[in-house]
Amino acid sequence: MIGENLRHWGREFWAEYRQDRAGLVGVGLLVLFLFLLAFEPFIVPFPEGSKRWHDITYWADNPPSAAPAWTNWFRAKKSAVAAVIREAETSTEESDGVRLVRRSFVYEYAYDVPPLDVVARFTATGDVPTALTVSRPDGVELELFSEQFTAGDKEPVRISVDRTSQNAVYAFLKKYESEETAGLIDIKQLDPTSVIFAEAGAGMDADPKPLHGRYVFTLSTMLLGEDRAADDPQLVISGRVSGLLGTDNSKRDLWTGIVAGVKWALLIGLLTAFVSVSVGVIAGIASAYFRGWIEVVIQRVFEIIVNLPLLPVLIILAAVFKLNIWYFMGIMCIYFWTGPVKTVYSMALQIKEETYIEASRAIGAGSGRIIFRHMVPLLVPYSFASMALYVPGAIVYEATVSLLGLGDARIVTWGQILHDALVGGAVLSGLWWWIVPPGLLIALVGMTFAFVGFAMDKILHPKLRTR
Template sequence: MAAIESVATAGAAAPRPRTPGRIARALRHMLHHPSALMGVSIYVIFLILAIFADLIAPYDPTEILFKDDGRLAASLPPGQGHWLGTTNLGRDVFSQLVMGVRPSFFVGVTAALAVAMIGSVVGLFAGYLGGLVDRALMRLADLVLGLPFLPFVIVLVALIGPSQRNVVLAVAILLWPNAARVIRAQVLTLAQRQFVEAARVTGASEWRIMLVHIAPNIVPLSFLYGSIAVGWAILTQASLSFLGFGEADTISWGTMLQDAYASQALDRQQYFWFIPPGICLVLVVLAGFLISRGYEELLFPKLGEG
């Protein structure tokens, strides 16, 4: 009896981090970590562009423009009312660049949430329940990890149709195993902690232990893998659009690159057409890496030493 009381007392005294407190601490860390702050700043800038795209873009991205003399305003260099010039069809490149932020960020953020949610749920169940559930879920994760990423996404989107939701679905299907495996390892460690043992002694159900005592502690890892998934999702959407598997009526960075390639913009030295969307893709992927790096150092402080 005394042993049980000592376990319960130790478990109650053991600090059990609260989710809001962990989130607040993570945000403070982001603001003081140089690389993470840079990554967050890049995302904020693109988010502002996405929200106010209609006000920032001077033209409709699909509108065919004409000069004052009635001729097609095709392949104009930067200037003359067009910051980045025009395409070979007389469309404003800067307007396409700004409006292309919306589909890219929609796919990136939605896919990140899906990856974090699926990976967290699978990792939590596999790590805590163990046994047959653990073996089945981990073998499924191994199977998914064995699939070639881009070819599988292309086949899936070709079968079910090109749309932003289908791109999100494909990315979520393929990226959740990485998060699930790491979260499972974390859950295996948390399940042996004193506060979990104390919860069992006090009669807490398995569901309550998983959702109340363990789940809040895996939120940081979920956030980490979600931030990584943003870049992967945006790159996947751009790759599909470049290969011709994107939505025909949606202007995105990938469709800009595809149009520039099909129009031989490089041979014509129309660098203003394809370099800006390429830089934007590099920036959003870099931002995800910088945020994940900063958050990784928060989770594992020894990484920042030396």
């Protein structure tokens, strides 16, 4: 019977709700956020990004302050896009127990601005002599790196062309420059990738012209015994543009950070709103039902909290005690529970005088049964509407405190990303992709729950339909 009533009520509610266009927009946005939350590991390029957001080594291969890849559509000169090449053609030569393993990575270069760096990665075990060469489209082959690594068991090895190949690139450059010009070139200031991806000829350092075509980077490793190994090779192209939302000045992928922030935004908003409204509804009902000293205590506490400003209190406590996110949510609950109290109190006073409440008392029903069986169910619909309207406030308060650098640094929130952008000079540097997405998402989440809350309010409170 109860299930049937609930289904009937649900159908009626949805029939009215879907007539509110803003409410439908809110539901659509909520579904989108839930999709991002559920499929986070599959839609971000760095699945461990939320856990290792502050681990600089995890982001080492990304370009710093790179614009989103799609900005190439609006540029006359196309910049190299960041990419990871894992497929390699492997060949092995063996002689007297020594294996020479060559892995060749093919990179099709079709851009006007070369990548910032090219990085070869693999895991090494033992002593592994290693060389990295590149074969250009014009037939020129350059040895970029040659060295022996001494590693432990499957120790990560990273070879950066930008840091290790200046001498090799300078030797290549000298073949096409006069002695006077070559003598003026500072090897330490030389940009290897701009030369590697440029047409061979005089002036390719000062005014490089892009050499489009097929580049083959070959990673050669010599294994001097069965206990030596070089596994999991990959070639990372550190492009000038990267990913869906670019990177920050610490090389962190911003799309990964934005998606990671969804779960914290929803958790902070929904949990704070649920606890606050639940406490507020119970407090309002108890105040109206018991009256006397209970009403006096609840109303005095209500008046004290209402007259204390939340944001300054949050800022002071966060600055002094370095609060984590759970303390933040607890403090917001202490303030937010006062929101529904007065409305619930007035509604509960009317419900208390109903005939069926008097009848329940007459047959010996206890206060707890009357409150939770007869009064709370009538106020639950109002609670849902109030809850939806409290979510944006909780998210904005957390973002504000985080923007000031006082948030919980152990988690990734949109407020933390905005704080990093402020500290990193994103505004002065024109890094709009670091500022706009987190700010826009905060506004969108607020708009989502505002639309849902207002739509529910109109349905559950018919007097509001004329507003």
